[in-house]
Amino acid sequence: MNHTLYRRSFDMLEQWLHTQLAAGEHFSLWFSAEDSQFIRFNHGQVRQASQVLQIDATLRLIHNERHASDTLNLTGDVATDRERLGEALAGLRALLQVLPPDPYLQLDNQVFASDRVPEGSLPSADALIEQVGALSQGLDMVGIYAGGPMYRGFASSWGGRGWHVAISASLDFSLFHENGEAVKITYAASEWDADELAAQFAQGREQLAHLGKPRKTLAPGQYRAYLAPAAVEEIIGMLQWDGFSARALATRHSPLQALQLKTASLSPQVSISEMASTGLEPLFNSEGSLRQDQALIEHGHLVGQMVSSRSAQEYHLEANGADTYEKPSSLVMAGGDLPSAEVLQALGTGLYIGNLWYLNYSDIGLARMTGMTRFASFWVEDGKIVAPIDTMRFDDSVYDLFGANLLALTREQSLRISTSTYSQRDAQTLLLPGALIERFTLTL
Known part of the structure; x- marks a missing residue:
């Protein structure tokens, strides 16, 4: 989990945006990223495994009670992302020229600093696959695991600034009876507990037996x-x-x-x-x-x-x-x-x-x-x-x-x-x- 990579990207883009404003302009930047592991199971075995790393940013430009925003994908390469944000900024300036003032515009221009990186412990992909495989023995289990850190950042030209990391995972799965009926279970946590997951499977096995009646x-x-x-x-x-x-x-x-x-x-x-x-x-x-x-x-x-x-x-x-x-x-x-x-x-x-x-x-x-x-x-x-x-x-x-x-x-x-x-x-x-x-x- 390379938290530093995403934090550095956010910090440098924020600093650059401050240098790009014209007189009377203000900006806000919303930064949303994830480093997620997805594993799809069928019959308790891995059918697909992939990792998703992505960054989205929403840039908002405000001037003379007019505002507009643009959401774009970023790469994590600062030079490339500055270029993309620059193009978005130019487009927003042109748009503000034709927009009417917003009578209900309420700008939250408070200065704040919020920085939270909560603790979390998730299994590696290999450990997760081993757990699920063992617990699924003899079961027709279908499900998907999604886990990893999510990153959120906010910055504004008024001085509001926040950074947040959330670590979580979920295993959303079903256990099927041969008659087509199923038990659906979702186990989710920030601190992954193999014993709790085993308890969920045990309860599912018990309910599955009742579905055969x-x-x-x-x-x-x-x-x-x-x-x-x-x-x-x-x-x-x-x-x-x-x-x-x-x-x-x-x-x-x-x-x-x-x-x-x-x-x-x-x-x-x-x-x-x-x-x-x-x-x-x-x-x-x-x-x-x-x-x-x-x-x-x-x-x-x-x-x-x-x-x-x-x-x-x-x-x-x-x-x-x-x-x-x-x-x-x-x-x-x-x-x-x-x-x-x-x-x-x-x-x-x-x-x-x-x-x-x-x-x-x-x-x-x-x-x-x-x-x-x-x-x-x-x-x-x-x-x-x-x-x-x-x-x-x-x-x-x-x-x-x-x-x-x-x-x-x-x-x-x-x-x-x-x-x-x-x-x-x-x-x-x-x-x-x-x-x-x-x-x-x-x-x-």
């Missing part, structure tokens, strides 16, 4: 259910988009608008926060704002929102470091009192839902979602798994699931690191418990 067909209706953290992630992930956004709340486009208006409520067990100080994302965003820890829901009540500098200007709010999307990226949902080892006993008779997918809103104003049960989902009787269930559609409101119908949250929380690799690896994290629900609505 005759399936149980359920009639539409309401059932007692346990939602595993992976299923909770799908629901909370939907809320992340516009749920806590100041802009969406102000324009009544948020799925949590009823919570804001106090016409609906959540259980006192529910507390959700944006924890910038503990996540993998940097403590600064791409616009140069310092991210802050922000309580969003406390004991069932909406107490905060994600406020970008633009929304702060438009809606007369105080910005708290949210980016343009105003989406939590280091979200933590507090755990409860239910030990994870006692989940089946606490469930008694009902549904164990390992995962959900294809979620969408059936009524966004009421935070009502619909989707499908997915992968290892079982019928449980007297605290024991007795049969896998047919895939079913659910339709339920967050205010029911995490409101009056929420019985308990697990004491242990599961770290969910984004497995997105669209354009580049993502550093978004969620720390989530499982949830025991009194009534979960299946529609067909």
